[in-house]
Amino acid sequence: MTHLFIFETTGCGLSWFTYNIFDLIVPTNGLDLFPTRNCCTDLRCKLSLFAGMGNSNSCSNNLGIPPAKGPNGVGCSDFMMDHTEKGTFFRLYYPCVAYEDAEKPDWIPSKEYFYGLADFMNINRGLSEHIFNYLFGSFKIPAAMNAPYKQNGKCPVVVFSHGLGAFRTLYSAICSELASQGFIVAAVEHRDESAAATFFYHGKTEEPEEKEEASEAPENLVEEWMYYRSLKPGESEFPLRNKQVKQRADECIKALDILIQINSGKKMENVLGTEFDWMTLANSMDLCRIAVMGHSFGGATVIEALGKEVNFKCGIALDAWMLPLDEEIYVRVKQPIFFINSEKFQWAGNIMHMRKLVPPDSSSTQRKMVTIKGTVHQSFPDFTFLTGNWIGKILKLKGEIDPQVAIDLCNKASLAFLQRHLGMDKDFNQWDRLIEGKDDNLIPGTNVAEIP
DSSP states (O other): OOOEEEEEOSSSSSEEEEESOGGGTSOOSSSOSOTTSSOOHHHHHHHHHHHHTTSSOTTSSOOSOOOOOSSSEEEEEEEEESSSTTSEEEEEEEEEOOOTTOOOOBSSOSHHHHHHHHHHHTOOHHHHHHHHHHHHTTOBOSSEETOOBOOOSOEEEEEEEOOTTOOTTTTHHHHHHHHHTTOEEEEEOOOSSOSSEEEEEEETTSOOSSOOOOOOOOTTEEEEEEEOOOOOTTOOHHHHHHHHHHHHHHHHHHHHHHHHHHHTTOOOOOTTOOSSOGGGGTTOEEEEEEEEEEETHHHHHHHHHHHHOTTOOEEEEESOOOTTOOTHHHHHOOSOEEEEEETTTOOHHHHHHHTTTSOTTOOOSSEEEEEETTOOGGGSSGGGGSSOHHHHHHTTSOOSSOHHHHHHHHHHHHHHHHHHHHTOOSSGGGGHHHHTTOSTTEEESOSSOOOO
């Protein structure tokens, strides 16, 4: 039997499992589905219908990551400091000088990320590459690649941490919106083996542990890929995830350290050699106004990072997965924190850990929790915008609420919280009521029946 992947929500940022309904798309006649390594016309038609199910016109171009709504154009560029696996890798989103015909980057940067997603789902790489590429390969991020930075005062800074099985590009709707509102955002790609895939380099004289098909690499360096590490049979989850969350927090702090050096005007070597002029970011950042933000495993990373780095003045945890955290971190977190949860993902035990930071009877303005009605765990990554309504719900990429309404609530509540706790002179306080859960689509606190 051939399998179709279904995106499923567990205690992971972006987790998946296989399910026996691929016959909806591909007949299981035992033949090679891709004898020429290209999708047949019949398969393309079926995949097109499959992806667009629930739209009024499945052949339309209505699917896509929504453009940012702020007053600034959005640029992005990739930065890698230190070519080894111990180095730092992030995508930077920033206010940019808008111009026509700007190049927009692919949402999935290369086929190796498809391989990583397939490994994460424990399905065949060759088959899944064609399916992923057809369904998602044409989507672009709503930002101008390597566009010039827009000089307009000092920008507050956000460091963003992705979920389990994700990578630096999958939260572009959130990161682009923040950049359009005047933030500089570093979306870290973690190298703790929690990302679906990531890469680094080794010198040509070194012998890699496992050779991968090479892509364009800097001179005298060879590209090497790191893929998601599954739990081994009989392995306890907490020790691995606790080790990973500590590394993730360190990687967020390293990214911030690099931004601080760039802001000082120090010339930093970008291993990737992008066209963006990083020197234009000198004196561009307001280093008194820095926050950390993340989804699921990235939400746990937010808490770990707050406990380690006082330069993070506040944190926003989107549908946080609390299992990776040990008990000692809770007493170390002193900064304001905002939990924005989905309605369908959370459970009593997870909320119980959040309550160590946001007590249910607290009237504090610094610790808040809200739940967005009709949302699922995948209402925060970009996948929610890239399938039709019906199939999106089957794959649990969409909830009952319009994805655009949900992400707008998330972004506006986040902006209001950031203004409040970073002391910004903006108009984001017009959405202060959302921090309190005052909206028809919000629940103050949680919808989950809590453990007494």
